[in-house]
Amino acid sequence: MQGRIKFVGFLGLAALLLALVARQAAEGASPDPTDPEVTIQALAIIVNRSNSVDALSTSELRRIFLGDRSHWPNGRRITLVMREPGEPERRCMLHDLYQMSEGELKNHFLHGLFTGDILVSPKILATSIGVRKFVFNVPGAIGYVRLSDVDDTVKVLRVDELLPDDKGYRLKVELPVTK
Numbered sequence: 001m002q003g004r005i006k007f008v009g010f011l012g013l014a015a016l017l018l019a020l021v022a023r024q025a026a027e028g029a030s031p032d033p034t035d036p037e038v039t040i041q042a043l044a045i046i047v048n049r050s051n052s053v054d055a056l057s058t059s060e061l062r063r064i065f066l067g068d069r070s071h072w073p074n075g076r077r078i079t080l081v082m083r084e085p086g087e088p089e090r091r092c093m094l095h096d097l098y099q100m101s102e103g104e105l106k107n108h109f110l111h112g113l114f115t116g117d118i119l120v121s122p123k124i125l126a127t128s129i130g131v132r133k134f135v136f137n138v139p140g141a142i143g144y145v146r147l148s149d150v151d152d153t154v155k156v157l158r159v160d161e162l163l164p165d166d167k168g169y170r171l172k173v174e175l176p177v178t179k
Contacts (some may be wrong), residue, residue, distance in 0.1 A: 081143030
């Protein structure tokens with residue numbers, strides 16, 4: 001009897017470990033558009049309407065958002081605007097653009113500020129409306145909002161020649177369905 005209890009305990013432990021591995025894999029996986037508990041929306045990269053840039057490649061965008069590129073082609077300083085940690089838009093950027101965890105991103109900016117490689121830390125704002133208003137008011141600003149939060153006060157950039165509602169656009173935010 002004791003051997004049987006150990007075997008059942010082992011199976012239970014194995015099942016728990018498999019569930020944990022599956023959960024970790026799912027957290028790092030791309031959003032599943034067939035999941036009825038989530039909705040998928042494009043994430044728009046926005047700049048001030050006076051910005052002459054209309055499109056960026058993913059690699060250029062990544063360099064900008066990592067603080068590796070600090071000026072626009074016209075010489076104006078780039079001001080990064082980000083959402084707060086934990087927000088779905090920020091998680092999308094961490095996964096799809098930065099390809100870093102929250103801790104890795106924080107360390108990247110702390111190290112860059114300490115060494116002088118990054119001159120200014122990003123502005124962190126609580127809402128998409130706040131991001132949009134900041135970008136509207138700061139000519140060198142770049143940020144990200146859900147496509148549904150875009151209005152005519154800001155300009156949406158093409159990323160890899162695609163706009164957010166084009167097929168193949170890669171920056172998608174996973175949002176829980178509200179009931």
